[in-house]
Amino acid sequence: xxxxxxxxxxxxxxxxxxEFEEKLLIIVKKELPEEINTYKKFLNENNFKQAAELxxxxxxxxxxxxxxxxxxxxxxxxEDLKKDNLNLKIEFEEVxxxxxxxxxxx
Amino acid sequence: xxxxxxxxEEMARAIIGKLSSxxxxxxxxxxxxNAIEAIKYLNQNSVDLIFLDIHMPTFTxxxxxxxxxxxxxxxxxxxxxNFAIExxxxxxxxxxxxxxxxxxxxxxxxxxATLFSQASKVETKSKDTEVINELYxxxxxxxxxINFATINLIEAKGDYILIKxxxxxxxxxxxxxxxxxxxxxxxxxxVHRSFIINTKKIIDIEDNSVLIGNNVIPVSRSxxxxxxxxxxxx
Numbered sequence: 001x002x003x004x005x006x007x008x009x010x011x012x013x014x015x016x017x018x019e020f021e022e023k024l025l026i027i028v029k030k031e032l033p034e035e036i037n038t039y040k041k042f043l044n045e046n047n048f049k050q051a052a053e054l055x056x057x058x059x060x061x062x063x064x065x066x067x068x069x070x071x072x073x074x075x076x077x078x079e080d081l082k083k084d085n086l087n088l089k090i091e092f093e094e095v096x097x098x099x100x101x102x103x104x105x106x
Numbered sequence: 107x108x109x110x111x112x113x114x115e116e117m118a119r120a121i122i123g124k125l126s127s128x129x130x131x132x133x134x135x136x137x138x139x140n141a142i143e144a145i146k147y148l149n150q151n152s153v154d155l156i157f158l159d160i161h162m163p164t165f166t167x168x169x170x171x172x173x174x175x176x177x178x179x180x181x182x183x184x185x186x187x188n189f190a191i192e193x194x195x196x197x198x199x200x201x202x203x204x205x206x207x208x209x210x211x212x213x214x215x216x217x218x219a220t221l222f223s224q225a226s227k228v229e230t231k232s233k234d235t236e237v238i239n240e241l242y243x244x245x246x247x248x249x250x251x252i253n254f255a256t257i258n259l260i261e262a263k264g265d266y267i268l269i270k271x272x273x274x275x276x277x278x279x280x281x282x283x284x285x286x287x288x289x290x291x292x293x294x295x296x297v298h299r300s301f302i303i304n305t306k307k308i309i310d311i312e313d314n315s316v317l318i319g320n321n322v323i324p325v326s327r328s329x330x331x332x333x334x335x336x337x338x339x340x
Contacts, residue, residue, distance in 0.1 A: 009206055013209055020124050060115060064117065075185075
């Protein structure tokens with residue numbers, strides 16, 4: 001995945017409303033690490049159905065941060081997890097890492 | 107349009123809220139993080155449009171729609187494209203927005219909802235103003251249909267009324283007041299406390315009486331001006 005997280009979508013819908021942009025980023029900064037932790041917890045417990053639920057939640061944040069290809073990856077991974085298939089795990093977790101790094105900079 | 111958001115994700119609610127505030131046709135009045143709270147609200151308040159997430163824990167967007175007897179227009183907001191087919195089963199769903207939603211796509215969906223809503227209102231109005239051309243009366247435990255156009259006159263007979271039509275007379279246990287309320291004003295007129303006439307059946311008018319068929323009906327002084335107003339006088 002060569003794409004990098006960005007704020008293009010956020011800026012597009014905010015129409016220059018900085019307060020709104022900040023509000024959204026606060027939510028992402030708060031929820032994303034919690035959701036990643038819960039996702040990992042379910043994976044460790046081999047509870048793939050619940051892990052898929054968390055991927056579903058994270059998926060929206062992936063799209064908010066402008067990661068279009070990764071969004072498709074998350075859709076596929078969510079479906080795979082429901083079938084206990086972890087083939088896309090490493091690729092998906094790379095996306096998570098890039099998002100965590102990004103939100104620390106904004 | 108008065109609208110509400112139902113979505114378990116705070117971020118999604120904030121985004122739809124922002125997109126709503128940029129659309130002048132929308133008046134966003136409430137946001138709910140779960141379907142149960144929204145149902146309670148909808149049972150007591152009316153809204154024109156719901157932005158509804160499908161994928162919510164315990165009670166999904168589709169579950170919510172099944173509990174509403176007369177749902178308002180609904181725009182689904184979801185991260186799943188897979189529900190589109192199921193969405194077509196609900197008449198109230200006017201559009202299906204896949205997250206992340208752009209302003210342009212959002213506005214298009216709202217425009218669609220507005221058009222659908224206006225169309226529904228016109229339909230409801232035409233149903234409300236649908237012309238009723240007949241009356242059902244209870245005669246010997248049967249409900250008999252009488253077309254208004256066939257009624258010549260109605261005469262009070264104590265606790266009964268006598269409805270005289272072109273072909274038959276019906277004696278019905280009712281009052282003049284009750285039947286007067288059921289008759290169309292443009293066709294019928296009370297000309298005397300004991301007589302209501304079908305004004306289209308008047309043959310002639312002489313002094314204080316009208317001739318309908320072979321019945322001479324008295325016209326009281328107080329009702330005469332209204333009768334004269336109805337006539338196309340030369």
